Amino acid sequence: MSNQNNTEKPEAKQEFTITVYTENQIGLLNRIAIIFTRRKINIHSLNTSPSEIESIHRFNIVVQETEDVVRKLSRQIEKQVEVLKVYFNTNDDIIWQEMALYKVPTDIIAEKASVERLLRENGARAVVIRKDYTVFETTGHREETDALIRILQPFGLIEFVRSARVAIIKNSDGFNRKLREFEKAEPGEDVVENEYLNKGQRIFTM
Amino acid sequence: MEIEQQALSNPTGVETIEVSGSVALLEALIAEGTEVIFGYPGGAIMPIYDALYDYKEKLNHILVRHEQGGIHAGQGFARTSGKVGVVFATSGPGATNLVTGLADAMIDSTPLVCITGQVFAHLLGTDAFQETDVINITTPVTKWNYQITDATEIPEVLSKAFYIARSGRPGPVLIDITKNAQIQKFDYSGYTPCNHIRSYRPKPLIRNEYIEKAAALINQAKKPFVLWGQGVILGEAELEFKAFVEKSGIPSAWTILGAGAIPTDHPLNVGMLGMHGNYGPNVLTNECDVIIAIGMRFDDRVTGRLDKYAKQAKIIHLDIDPSEIDKNVQTTVPVWGDCKETLPALTALIQQKTYPEWLQKFRDFEQKEIEAVINDELHPASGELTMGEVISHLNELTHGEAIIVTDVGQHQMVACRYAKLNKTRSNVTSGGLGTMGFALPAAIGAKFGAPERTVVAVIGDGGFQMTLQELGTIMQSNIDVKILILNNRFLGMVRQWQELFNQHRYSFVDIESPDFVALAAAYRIKGKSISERGEISSSLKEMLEHKGSFLLEVMVTKENNVFPMVPQGCSVSEIRLK
CATH class of the missing domain: 3.40.50.1220 (TPP-binding domain)
Structure with a gap:
């Protein structure tokens, strides 16, 4: 698990993205979700998807919590039998995107060319154009998708939806090699990462 | 059946044989060395019980009186034997009655494999008779759980279940099997124990x-x-x-x-x-x-x-x-x-x-504790009986060789503090969950886990009344459990807190009990009730020497408190001696 922070002062809450590699098993979503709900922690965003490896699933879970809480949550998740590996990262460590859809009345869009320009400036594109409504799509960070809501609101925004966050860890080399290690009866040291290896300086001597 | 048994005993052969899911389940239990099953039949688990009828010689099934009793017995067995406890229950209420025991086993890391029957797969989600979503109900209180809807899954899932239950930090596993999977015939090619699951690392690498x-x-x-x-x-x-x-x-x-x-x-x-x-x-x-x-x-x-x-x-x-x-x-x-x-x-x-x-x-502090607390508790010269002196006499008679099973409350703390234990796996108690009603059924299982040892269940008058129906199990299966009720006519631990922290406001802790000796007699269990100091040792001796189960009720003083005590919210160094 990443983010070694050995300061003793109380930590501030911040956004963490938890990445979980799992078997594709019915019931596992619930098993993971209740680790949060038991501690009354709100999940801001949750995405499950296939990973780069067939049969291995990948969860992205976003929470606003202290690093200490996130580390404990991650360990509890990793303890589940069908979970292979858990990583947690701050926003600096990841590339992430969310997708949003906006439905607006076509007549207003057609009338007001400025709208189209606004959309182009915001990286949006039309997915469907019908007589009665048009659906735009944009992908980006929360601030970007939020900005477009504010822009479209005056033009009769009918419907809005945003997807969960999907995130790629910048310094990850994927899971293929790790999985091969997991499949061995005696996995090597690098998959059984011991985060305490970096804690050497904290070890007390008299 | 004979032919079937022959073929099954040769699992390495390439040949397969057509068996039902229920038979495959029982074969898995035998292959895992299951000595005893604690269970209770019901509609959705009937095919398994029907198969069990032909396996009576190979698998010892103990009919309990309530599924909670069954799972606590499984826990008691696991704790004294070090093996995986096996429990059967039917769907719906049978399965939900396991929840307390699962939570207890989860927090106390007790290895269990619980098998629950479930309605036919095509009825799942229809609110069928005795259908309950046992997988989701038990998810937070199991190390692993799984629903089998197809008989072909049974051997592999059972091997995983036992492996997960006993390896690493042990814990309870629940396997829910739909009725169609119990009945379904399939080509069975034998049982292979599991020793590796790629997503599961029971032991971290040692650095x-x-x-x-x-x-x-x-x-x-x-x-x-x-x-x-x-x-x-x-x-x-x-x-x-x-x-x-x-x-x-x-x-x-x-x-x-x-x-x-x-x-x-x-x-x-x-x-x-x-x-x-x-x-x-x-x-x-x-x-x-x-x-x-x-x-x-x-x-x-x-x-x-x-x-x-x-x-x-x-x-x-x-x-x-x-x-x-x-x-x-x-x-x-x-x-x-x-x-x-x-x-x-x-x-x-x-x-x-x-x-x-x-x-x-440490010894100096011990001396202080002996003077302030232990002497009065273990060797009171006068007054009503104390729980501690009963345990002290028990120590003298068992020499620390007995298994002590305790329930939850004051008697638990007294028994754990003062019971002499010479051997490992001698103390069976509900530590993490604090489950009242644990001791009587757990003692049943404890006896199966260590048949050669004396098992004494120390229970309060409150906790005993939570699972006393298991006296029926003791009677029917002739289980030699010594039941020692320390009766203070109160829910003592809560009363102690009410005395110390709620200004003596005794809110619903005054509990009446039936005539426990007469109750035992109704179950054909010999019993005795005492309240005199002079009777303690001889009565305990009578209990221990009696062939078979025995219930001894000791009337102890009503308002004794367990000390020392670290009050809630205080530091360990603020421990009180009175």
Whole structure:
């Protein structure tokens, strides 16, 4: 698990993205979700998807919590039998995107060319154009998708939806090699990462 | 059936044979060495019970009186035998009645495989008769659970279930099998035990650099202190632990689930930790310089107020479960791994030492505790009987050789504090969950787990009434369990708190009991009730020497309090002697 922070002062809450590699098993979503709900922690965003490896699933879970809480949550998740590996990262460590859809009345869009320009400036594109409504799509960070809501609101925004966050860890080399290690009866040291290896300086001597 | 049995006994052969899911299940249980099943039949598990009819010679099934009794019996069996307890229940209410036992086994790391029947797969989600979503209900209280809807899954899933239940940090597993899968015939090719699941690492890799750092810390310590828990027993590392303690010379104290891993009167055993633990171990927790925590999880009943817990000490934490490290107490040196392997490695690196002055401090505190608390509790000269003196007489008669099963409350704390234990796996109690009603059924299982040993169930008058229906199981299956009811006519622990912290406002703790001896007699169990000091020893002797089960009720003083006590929200060093 990443983010070694050995300061003793109380930590501030911040956004963490938890990445979980799992078997594709019915019931596992619930098993993971209740680790949060038991501690009354709100999940801001949750995405499950296939990973780069067939049969291995990948969860992205976003929470606003202290690093200490996130580390404990991650360990509890990793303890589940069908979970292979858990990583947690701050926003600096990841590339992430969310997708949003906006439905607006076509007549207003057609009338007001400025709208189209606004959309182009915001990286949006039309997915469907019908007589009665048009659906735009944009992908980006929360601030970007939020900005477009504010822009479209005056033009009769009918419907809005945003997807969960999907995130790629910048310094990850994927899971293929790790999985091969997991499949061995005696996995090597690098998959059984011991985060305490970096804690050497904290070890007390008299 | 005969032909079938022959073919089944040769699982390595390429040949397959058509069997039902139920038969495959029972074959799996036999292959896993199941000695006893505690169960209760019902509609959705009938095909399994029908198959069991032909397996009566190979599998010993004990009919309990309630599924909660069944699962606590499974726990008792697992705790005394070290094997996986097996429990059967039907769908719906049968399955939900297991929940308390699952939660208890989960928090106390007890290996169980529970099999529940489920409605036909095509009825799932239709609110069918006795349908309940047992997988989702039990998810937070199981190490793993799985629903089987196709018979072909049974051998593999069962092998995973047993492997997961017993490996690593043990825990309960629940397998829900729909009725169609129990009936369905399939080509069975034998049973292969599981020893690897790619997503599951039961034992973290041992890192020698941590063992070295831990040893260095221990070797430099002036006032080291060992806290051990059930991990030593679950890891079957009692000998390794004893070797470590004896070479290191470090005073060692136990959590209630760790009791008995080394004998009560071992010279380095300084007593019990926690809210009602011994005086010295609690006070000196805040004086030691290095804590070596072995297979224990710093439960709040052990630590008291966490921000005042051992702040001066460096913490070495040996645990097989990585999520326990730093969970409650910040660790200085984490030693991940199975203590059966980590302890010998650590022992090899530490110096042979003794700490006479430091050990003497524990003994000095013990002396204070004896004078302030223990003498009055164990050897009262007059007045009504105390729980402690009953346990003290029991010790004299059993010489510490008996298995002591306790329920929850004052009698539990008294029994755990004072019972003499010479052997490991002698203390069976509901530690983490605090489940009243645990003891009677757990004692049934404990006896199956250790048939050659005497099993004494020490129970309060409140807890006994929660699962007393299991007297029926004891009667029908002729189980030799000694039932010792310490009756103070109160829900004593809650009453104690109401006295101490709620200004004597005794709110619903005054509990009436039936005539327990007459009740036992109704179940053809011999019984006796006493209230005189002179009768204690002879009555206990009569109970222990009686062939078969026996119920002894001892009327003890109503308003005794268990001391010492670390009041909730206080530091361990603020432990009260009165």
